[in-house]
Structure formats: structure tokens, C-alpha cells
Amino acid sequence: MPGRRCSACLNRQNSNTVVARTAAFILVAACLAVLALGQVQLRTDIRDFFYPGEAGDAEFLVGQLQSDALSRRYLVSIDHPGRTAGQAASFIDALQSRLKSLDEVRSLRLNRLSEADLKQLLTFYRPQAVHLYALEPDKAFDRLISPAGLETQARQVKEALLGPDPMLVKSLLAKDPMLLTLNLFRQLGELSGAPGEAREHTAFILDTRSEGLDLDAQVRFQRQLDDIFASVNAEFGGGYAMQYTGVPVFAATIRAQARQDIEKIGTLSVAAVMLLSLLVFRSWRALVCIALLLVFTVSAAALVTQWVFGYLHGLTLALGMTLVGVCIDYFIHSLVHAGDKSGAERVQAVRRIWPTLLIGGATTLVGYVALSISGFPGLRQIAVFTGAGIVVALLSARYILPDLMNLLRLQLRPGLHLDGLLKAAANPRLRVAVLVVIALVGLVGGSRMHWGGDLNMQTPELDRLIQTDKQIRSRLASIEPGRFVLIEGGTVEQALQSAERLQPVLANLKAQGALSAYYPLFPWLASEQLQSANQQAWNARVTPALRKAWSVALQDQGLVAKAFPELKPIDEPFLTVAGLEHSPAWDLVSRQLTVQPERVFIAVWLGKHDPQAVRSALAGVADARYFSQKDSIDRLAADYRETARRMLLLGIVAILVILTLRYRSPVTALAVLVPAGLALLLVLGGWGLAGRPLGMLHLIGLLLTAAVCVDYAIFFLENTGRNAQRTFQAISLSAVTTSVSFACLGVAENPALHALAWTVSPGVLAGFLLCPVLLRGRAQQWQDGQGQQPST
């Protein structure tokens, strides 16, 4: 009796321990979920996901777009076809005055310099008129002080005096008697092409008070902007149209789409997987068990990613939702094999399949880890997210699930009967037919397969925004959006000197007609070397003879020479970036200049141009390169595709190595890989037959397909549960849930996710179905070799 009591005590103690452990797990899972909800910072900026941090061009672009000024700026364009200038002006006046009354509007200005801006700029640049006079100071000043040059300059002084703003001219003349300041603005006029703004549109620039990152405020403001426009348009009888663009517009759209994708994919994926589980296990308690484990897994994965990267990208989360379909595989296997057992037997059953789970998890992990070495920043995050998820799911399946099943008193017998399928798969004729079909699809489809150059991360809505953006920008100035010359230097001085060397090259292109206009940083800013050269050239020429010649030139124009101040050498300090930062010119300069701790970028915007001619001309200019956003993206896509090919190869080799180590036979390892390999061939052939171009994301999809399909082959081959039907049930359910999870990506707005959906989902199903067709004999052979009892 004491022995029996003791046994009861032990059982009770064990039971208490199980309850305590499970309760602790539920508490930890709940805490992790709360922590994940509170701690994880969800970011939706596509550039985080897309551009690698080390590419200079992208760094410049991202730096520009993330600048405080640009992140809160809207470019608004009003179309007023068929309206007179007066009618359009009245409409713009009314709209602007309504917009200005909003607290959110910090500033609003037309795309022209206001009189106040112009005055400020002229006043600011007056002391620098000599420093910024010319790129070739000696030649330019010699031209200026020649008799013809002095006559021209004196005439220009007179014309300016008699122009629309004599007061401003007189104030400049007091310190700049030759009015060299105007030369700066004349140079700008010569560089630019025709005025960009057509008479059918008016564009204005609007800055908000809220930061660009405050997307809720930006979305609210965009609604207000739409409402106010609609109301003013109605007051004026309709017929006006508004478009706007800017970083906040893109950011808000991307966020809305990412949220929508996450919600849609998440809800669908979880609902589908849960429904399938419920249908198969016919147990709400099993559903609770799976849900708890999935919440634990996803929360842990999100927190690990947050910890590693400092944020979680929306696309990672959307794609990571497929993790639900992958991780549930381990739970399904454990539930199927241990569902009809209890207590220690249950633990024993899970322990028995643990090596297979581990090897399956390892091969899947290999696929995801290969993503992290792709160099594609978004995929690194996905790899970390999914990798963490797989590890947590594996450990949960081994150490938590049996206790949880015991606590919930789960007794399961999966209601999925696939004996017919197993028997049919044993038919040798079927095997031949399947192989022939796959070979045909592979051959025909493979010959039609082609690679696309575009990464195609843009949704139709984003494409529309990009087109609007290009249209508005082309109205604001005669600049070709997305193409410019980028100059890079270690210091501001180096970059400015390179930019100054570039300018004659662009002038030459303009003279040849290969370039309609260009917008360099000079004369807004010049290197100290050039400023010094200008100062020396001027000071050397200011002689009594020049003063006399200038007086004569003024008198010849009917001007009173005595009323003008005397020409003097200058010793003003040079203009620097720091000096510009709080000046009225900074808004203009900062759009082209990005100063980083170790690198400085200068962009020279280009008007209509011949890309090949510009590229060739730049070949001889050090530190300058032609940047085309589309070319750059195509190049990145090609690089990524090449990397993805390497990843696929590397991933398959790594899986083969793991399998060879496991089975101590390369032939068995290869046999396990065959269903996955043929599934890939089938999917590739299918894409070829569909005539759709393949990109990097398809290759990634293929790698994931291979990594997941190998799991099914391993489970099928090893049958460590010693019950082939059960094993096949588990594999079937796993394949269906994984396939459904990935198929859910197909409902996303983002086409990048479509590529993954329609690669992985059919691939996984094909890989699973090929296991009994191709591996039955080999599985029997291996199990016999392991001394397993025949399956029941």
C-alpha cells in the first residue's frame, strides 16, 4: 500500500509540475504577446526594405527623402485648362487663403521666388558677388573690365535702375557698384531652360507643421486638403483638378497598403490554418493549443527581430505571417503522433519524432538563413524573423506541447484519411506518368522562361503616385525626374571642386544640344579654392585705371558716376556650408547637397538630355557619375537576382550536406531532395508556360519551397512515428496549411508577395504529393535498415 500511495503521490506531483510548467508557459506567452504589441515598432518605409545601406546613390536619395524639410513637403498642382490667367489666379488665391488658415500649414508658396525671397537672396549674396563671380575668374574678370564689358555692365546697371524694382537695385549698388550680384542670378538663368510652369497648371509648395513621420497627422491633413479643394472648386463652378505629391503622400500610401496587406494576409492565413486544424482534429481544445503555441512563436519572432534591427518592417510581418503555415508543421506532427496517447507515452511519442523534426527544422532554417546573406535588407529581416520563429516552434513542439496536451486532456485522432492516395501513389505507372508530365512541363515551360529586370515592388497605387509625382515635378521645373549627376567627395571642399570640374563638361553638352538644362550647385556655393581665385582675380584688377574706365562707362550710359560708390578690393570671408545653413538660400541648396560624417554628395539636376551622351561625357570626370533611378533599380535587380541564384544553389547544397550527414548516404540524401527538385522544375515550367517574367523573389520562393518540401520527404522517409498512415496524415496537413498560408500572400496589394505566393504554394503541394510517388520504396528500405516495425 505504501508503494501505491507513493506512486499516486508521484503522479500527483508530476501532474502538479505539468500544470505549473504549462501555466508558466501560458503566462510567458501572454507576456510576450503584450510585450510584442507594446515594444515592436512597425515601419512601412519601402526604402528600409529595398535599398542596401552601402550603395552611395541610394544613400543620397534616402538621405534627401528623410531630411526634415522634404519629409513634410507637398507639391500641389492645380490644373486649370481653358481658364484665363486671371480666373486661375483668383482660384489659386481662394484656395491658398483657405489652406493658410489651417493650423497644420506652416508655409505655402508658389513655385517662384517671392519678392521677399528674391530680396533676401540678393542681400545675402551681395557680399559674395565677387567670390562666386565665375568658374574661370581670370577670363571672366578680363572680359568684365574690357571696354565692351564695362559698357555692357554699365548698361545693365542702368536697365536695372529703370526696371521694376529700382529700390532694391539702389540698395545693392551702395555696396556693389558694378552690380556683380545680378551676375549670379543671370548665370542661373543661362543654365536653366524655358520656364517649367505651363499656363494650364499652377503648382505650389506646401510645408506642414507636423513632421513627415507623423503619418496620422499627415493623413488627416491630406483629407483636409482634399475637402478644401472640393469646396473651393464647387464655389468656382468646378472644372479645376488637383494633384499632389511628396514624401508624406508616398509614406501614407505605403503604410495604408502595408497595414491592409498585414491585416488581410494575417487574418486569412490564421483563419485558414485554424479552420483546417479544426476540420482535421475536430477539437476546439486542439485549436486552443495550436493558437497558444502560434501566438508564442510569432511574438517571440517579432521581439527577436525588433531586438536585432530596432524595428519590424510591415512587409516582414506580412511575409512572416506565412511562418504560421511553416511552424504549425511541427505542432501538427507532434499532435498527430502523440494525440491519442497520454502522460509519459505522449512525451515518448514526441521524443521519438524529435530527430526528424529537428532535421526538418534545420533544412527549413537553412533556406531562410540563406536569405540573410542575400544583401537584400528586407530579406535579412525576414530571415531573422522566420529563423527565430522556427527555432521557437521546434522547441515548443518538443518541450511545451506534450505538457499543454496533457493539461488540456487532448485525445485526438485526425479525421484525415488518405489511404487511397497512398495506395494510388504506389502504382508504378503513375510514377512514370508523373515524371513524363513534369519533364514535359519543365522542357516546354523552361524554354519560355524569361527573367524580368524590374524588382516590381510597387503596387498599382504606388505606380500611379509615381506617375503623378513625375508629372508634377516636370511642371515645377524642366528637370527630368529620377536622373541626375551625383558627385561624391570625402569633404565638402573636395565635392565642390569635383562639381566645379564637372560644370564645363555639362556646358559643353548643352552647347552640343545633348542637354537642355542643368542645375549645378555653383553659383549658390563654390569651393574655397574657387572663391579665393575669384577674390584674387578681382582685387588684382581694381586699379585707378579701372575706376576711371568705369566712370566713363557710367557717364556714357547717362549715369552720374559720382553718385556711385568707388570700386574697391574685397576682403569678405568666404561663403561656407555652415554660413548657408540659416540663410534664405539653404532651402534651395539643401535639395542638392547632402553632408554626411564621412561623405558629401552633390546632385546636379538635369533637364531633357541624351543619357548616353551624358554618360560618355562623365567618363572623364572623377567622382561624378550619372544616376538613373530606373537603371539603378534594374542594376540592383540584376545583382539581387544573381545573389538569389547563388543563394538557391548554396541552400540546396547545404540541405544536401545536412541530409548526407543524417543518412550517411549521398544517394539517400539525393533521393530525399528529388521530390523538392521536381516540384521546383514543375513550378518553373508553370511560370514559363504562363509567360510571366521571373525575378529575384521567384528564386527566393523556390529556395523556400525546396527547404519546406525537403521536410516532407524527410518525414515520409523516416516515419519515426512508426505509423506510415499517421506520418502521411501529418505531412498532408502540414503541406496543406503551408500551401494555404503562402497562397494567402496572393491577396496582398504588393506584387512582390504575389511572386512568393504563386511559387511556394503550388511548389509545396507538388513536393508533398511527389513524396509517396517517388520515395515509397526508398522509405521502406531506410526504415528496414533502421529496424522499424512495419507500419500499421
Add this chain to the structure above:
Amino acid sequence: MKAVFALYLMALTLWPLAAAAQDTLADVLARMHVHDNRQFHYRETRHLAMLAKPWEASGDMYIAPERMVIAQQDPEVRITDITRTRLLHIDPAHQVVRTMQLSGPFAVQGLEPFLQLLYGESDGSALEKRYATKFRVVDSRWELHLYPVLDGSGPISQMWLAGREGQGADYLKLEFEDQDRTEYHLTMIARGPDARQAMQRVLKQAEQ
């Protein structure tokens, strides 16, 4: 009866005097305020210390409720189109098109008080906050003299406007802080639709 008759005679005698009552500042301001289209011929003379002799120009000036257009014809064609928000200056000979956004409604430096009279409050209340006014009528002509009362009101130190009684201004003189000055002699040549059509023709030509 005699008394009544005497009163009646007296009333008849005073009637022409009452009908021809002198212009007041309020009358002039109300008359100046733009509510229709007008076309003037103008002659401009600039007296600048930096110029050896005064510079003269002439052309047509169009005043409409939403804009003012100065179409200089001599010595060179130049069009200046001023709206509430911007000033457009076109110099066809030199192919110069200059657009300036104005910091306030019709806030063109050098013409600000004059444009205030045309486009500001019709009772002159806003004008009076910034400028002191002296108004008088002499020899059937009214004269309005304005000078800024606030520091930093702009470059104009004094402005004179004058016209015949019961009519708008035909003379404008602007004197600047540095003693330079500009005079305009104005002659109204059209009013209403004709003036508007003429202005639109000028604007169309300028746009071409």
C-alpha cells in the same frame, strides 16, 4: 407770404452751391477704389540721383478689379501685370520674363500706397493706419498728400495725388527716402467693357 417767398428765393439761390459741394477725402477715396475697368494713358518721369537727366516713359495703364496692367510703349515695350499675389514683368526686347510673388495683396514696393488706395478698403481705414493724410481742394482741383507714420513702412517718403474736382486722379508723384522721385500724368481714355477688352488684348499679346 412774403417771408415764404423770400425763403424760397434763398433756397433757389443756394441750390447750385449745394450741388457743387467740394470733394472730401472720403469722396476721393471712394472714387479711387476700383470697382470697374479703366484705361489711362500715362506719362512717367523718373528723377534719380544716379541719372544725369530725368528718364521719361509713356504708355497705357489698365486698372481692373483683379489686376493692374502697366503697358509701357515708349522708350521700349514693357508690360507689368500686377495681381493680388504676384507681379509679372515682361521685357520682350530682352526676352526677360520676371515673376515675383508678392508678400501681401498688391504689395508692390514703390507703388504700395497708390495700390492701397485702389485695392485696399474703400473707406481708407487701412491706409490711414499707415499713412498720415492731408487733403485740400484748390482751384477746382483736389490734392491728397500722404506720408508714412510708421517706421519701416517702405521706401516711399511722400506721395501726392491730384485730380479735378468730381473726378479721379490725373497726377501721381512718389518721393523716395533718398530723394529720388517719380511722377505720373494720367489721362483716362476708356472705362467699362472697352477698357477691359483693351486690357485683355494687351495681356494676350504679352502672353504670346
